[in-house]
Amino acid sequence: DTEVTQTPKHLVMGMTNKKSLKCEQHMGHRAMYWYKQKAKKPPELMFVYSYEKLSINESVPSRFSPECPNSSLLNLHLHALQPEDSALYLCASSQVLGRWDDTEAFFGQGTRLTVV
Amino acid sequence: TQLLEQSPQFLSIQEGENLTVYCNSSSVFSSLQWYRQEPGEGPVLLVTVVTGGEVKKLKRLTFQFGDARKDSSLHITAAQPGDTGLYLCAGGKSSGDKLTFGTGTRLAVRP
Numbered sequence A: 001d002t003e004v005t006q007t008p009k010h011l012v013m014g015m016t017n018k019k020s021l022k023c024e025q026h027m028g029h030r031a032m033y034w035y036k037q038k039a040k041k042p043p044e045l046m047f048v049y050s051y052e053k054l055s056i057n058e059s060v061p062s063r064f065s066p067e068c069p070n071s072s073l074l075n076l077h078l079h080a081l082q083p084e085d086s087a088l089y090l091c092a093s094s095q096v097l098g099r100w101d102d103t104e105a106f107f108g109q110g111t112r113l114t115v116v
Numbered sequence B: 001t002q003l004l005e006q007s008p009q010f011l012s013i014q015e016g017e018n019l020t021v022y023c024n025s026s027s028v029f030s031s032l033q034w035y036r037q038e039p040g041e042g043p044v045l046l047v048t049v050v051t052g053g054e055v056k057k058l059k060r061l062t063f064q065f066g067d068a069r070k071d072s073s074l075h076i077t078a079a080q081p082g083d084t085g086l087y088l089c090a091g092g093k094s095s096g097d098k099l100t101f102g103t104g105t106r107l108a109v110r111p
Helices: none
Strands: A003-006 A011-015 A016-023 A030-035 A045-050 A053-057 A064-069 A073-079 A087-094 A111-115 B006-007 B011-016 B019-024 B031-037 B044-049 B053-059 B060-066 B071-076 B085-093 B107-111
Touching: A003 A087, A011 A016, A011 A030, A016 A030, A016 A087, A030 A073, A045 A064, A045 A073, A045 A111, A053 A064, A064 A111, B006 B085, B011 B019, B019 B107, B031 B060, B031 B071
Parallel strands: A011 A111, B011 B107
Antiparallel strands: A003 A016, A016 A073, A030 A045, A030 A087, A045 A053, A064 A073, A087 A111, B006 B019, B019 B071, B031 B044, B031 B085, B053 B060, B060 B071, B085 B107
């Protein structure tokens, strides 16, 4: 099983709503990532969890709140978002953080988020 | 800031043509990866290069890592419509480091 599963696939939310994005992997990977991707742009790193601890926060606004309840799950809690936050949100996992010479990042299909 | 610049940004070619995509940086990377992303999907790894000067071939795709490990190229021979997508290079500097993506090259191959 080399799948990273993200739910929901599509989400429309108002600026006052609270919603959560979910990500799951069963490959035994100990590093998990959230990326944001705007149309026709490369993915931008938001957060990295390593062994269920937040390792990297790329100065993301506090209206995005990540959570890693266990080694298989990664959530992204959303609150009071702005229309400019509309994007494709990608989750990824890798065996461990770093060691990119012999590991790869596996990506989910993403959640397409629209903030209205 | 680790910056990986890709060129060209966009390429539209006819089926059967050859093309080269470049990925350049002023920083040294311990390894460089190439991913392809199709619409509505997440990126998928194509190859990892780790040794300066290394050349790897994957069917019609040839990847090269620069001698100084600051740049890489992807050459596609006889492009097919199925090659259409967003090509991303990505680099990591050392153990424990995040993966940084390049600026991306959007390829469209016309039948």
